[in-house]
Amino acid sequence: MRKPARRRSSLIKGSRGGDVSKASRLVFGHGGGVDAFDRLPDDLVLAVLAGVAAHAASPADLAAAAMTCRRFRELAAHPVVLSRASAAAVAVRAARWSEAAHRFLRRCADAGNLHACYFLGMVSFYCLGGSSNRATGTARLARAASGGHAAALYALAVMRFNGSGGAGKADRDPRGGVALCARAAWLGHVPALRELGHCIQDGYGARRDVAAGRRLLLHAAAHELSVAEDDDEDAASRFMVEWWALRGTIEKSSVAAAGGEGGDDAEKRRLCSQARCGRRETRRHEFRRCSVCGTASYCSRACQAMDWKRAHRGQCGPAAARWLAAGNAF
Amino acid sequence: MEVDKGKGEAEETRKVAEADRDTVTLKSSDGKLFEVSKEAAARLSTVLAGMIAGGSIDDNGTDLKQIGSEALENVVDYCNKHANSIPSAALISSSISFNTAPFKEPEEWERKFVDRLSHDALFDLVEAANFLGMERLLDVTCHKISEMMKGKSPDQxxxxxxxxxxxxxxxxxxxxxxxxxxxxxx
Known part of the structure; x- marks a missing residue:
């Protein structure tokens, strides 16, 4: 799967020129000014490009390689290369979103790249919107989840809890959400662990067990302490945050101009108040509110807890803060 | 009758000794000889393993006409180093990666091994590893080349x-x- 059969290489070597030139070329290497890759068969160049993709720190690394020459461009589009692309290699930025970027992500996802499945799944479901994009988004996330992508499992769990994409509260599926959360938590996904702890503590979608739930929450808190602040940065969330920031300015003007094509609904759908989440309601009143101030809304308890620690504690009002600190000291 | 038997025995012991030798001799295109541990050669190279199993190993040096002495020296060097190294924890339990790749990051000594190579020597080694069917060495050398491409502009x-x-x-x-x-x- 990773590399095509190496047998081909000898065929390619054999097909180039006669025996004499072959021997001298193979033995004495290349002189100055000769393309070093000319000597390598396609499957080895694929292996090199797959290495570039797998260790890329940004999409630019693979793109730069593809731009060097025709042969590289052709080979860089091979599924063997795309399937190995790192999470950073598929982390498209919202400001650079284009049909070409979309195509690239689709190709990566179709090649079986789970990072791309997750990223494109989130973008399709939350940002591109519309029922067909939501359906393909869910399918991409399911593909990533079935391959063991923890963030995708958690994303599906959040959708189940909220009944995202559905018509109303009746579409919420706490049991399904808990099951997905448990799998994501098992794979080391900390927000999923926190969510699971809350569910078990409250008996939401699972049998109530206050002590066990509390234990999970403590585990989650310990994990969060050991992880550096920036380590938990999720490229899909970053994309969504940037996407809505860009749309915010565009939409307001275009909605006003176009008379609001579905605009009034879109206006009232809220973003998750946890600043780094980027999820947006798929229908009105989908997200949970802060029960104290009622102005902040969250896609999940994990986001609520994180935002409480990072920012909301100071914004929710001093009286409320005292009340919450006494009741929810996690 | 007795003489024949003795001769037969001698031949037998010689054959046993040959089979027991724990190194094989490889000959580069320019006629230089290199010795390499048989166990390591068979483990690391599918081609050499086939030759050893098939008995086509020549005591006076198995001809590898496609490989120059410099590249072969590196191959042999790699085999010997590999035979001496204990797989580190990093090689056994690499980070969870859920893509198709079973590729394991190069170990410290493998890194140093490819880092000291010149450009030409590196590409020669890739070809030699490809020719000999040395999966791991190919991974390590290709990895090195891809590292050299990373973070550069197309022009660079x-x-x-x-x-x-x-x-x-x-x-x-x-x-x-x-x-x-x-x-x-x-």
């Missing part, structure tokens, strides 16, 4: 590897637009 990559820019001006412009999304500076 062309310069490092002497790659000819075979695009027309129009094509290059088209590709630049097509891939514009990939280039983003914070």
């Amino acid at each position: 990559i062309r310069e490092v590897f002497n790659i000819k820019n075979d695009y027309t001006k129009e094509e290059l412009e088209e590709i630049r637009q097509e891939l514009a999304w990939a280039f983003y500076d914070d």
Whole structure:
């Protein structure tokens, strides 16, 4: 799967020129000014490009390689290369979103790249919107989840809890959400662990067990302490945050101009108040509110807890803060 | 009758001794001889394993006409080092990666091994490893080359590897637009 059969290489070597030139070329290497890759068969160049993709720190690394020459461009589009692309290699930025970027992500996802499945799944479901994009988004996330992508499992769990994409509260599926959360938590996904702890503590979608739930929450808190602040940065969330920031300015003007094509609904759908989440309601009143101030809304308890620690504690009002600190000291 | 038997025995012991030898001798295209541990050679190279199993190993040096002495020296060096190294924890339990790749990061000594090679020697070694069916050595050498490409602009990559820019001006412009999304500076 990773590399095509190496047998081909000898065929390619054999097909180039006669025996004499072959021997001298193979033995004495290349002189100055000769393309070093000319000597390598396609499957080895694929292996090199797959290495570039797998260790890329940004999409630019693979793109730069593809731009060097025709042969590289052709080979860089091979599924063997795309399937190995790192999470950073598929982390498209919202400001650079284009049909070409979309195509690239689709190709990566179709090649079986789970990072791309997750990223494109989130973008399709939350940002591109519309029922067909939501359906393909869910399918991409399911593909990533079935391959063991923890963030995708958690994303599906959040959708189940909220009944995202559905018509109303009746579409919420706490049991399904808990099951997905448990799998994501098992794979080391900390927000999923926190969510699971809350569910078990409250008996939401699972049998109530206050002590066990509390234990999970403590585990989650310990994990969060050991992880550096920036380590938990999720490229899909970053994309969504940037996407809505860009749309915010565009939409307001275009909605006003176009008379609001579905605009009034879109206006009232809220973003998750946890600043780094980027999820947006798929229908009105989908997200949970802060029960104290009622102005902040969250896609999940994990986001609520994180935002409480990072920012909301100071914004929710001093009286409320005292009340919450006494009741929810996690 | 007795003489024959003795001769037979002698031959037998010689054969046993041959089979028991724990090294094989390899001969490069320019006639230099290298000794390498039989166990390591068979473990690391599918081609050499086949030759050893098939008995086509020549005591006076198995001819490898496609491989120059410099590259073969590196191959042998790699085999011997590999035979002496204990797989580190990093090699056994690499980080959870859920893609198709079973590739394991190069170990410290493997890194040093490829780092000291010149450009030519590195590409020679890739070819030699490919010829001998040495999966791991291929992974390590290809990994090194891909590291050399990382973080560079197309122009820089062309310069490092002497790659000819075979695009027309129009094509290059088209590709630049097509891939514009990939280039983003914070």
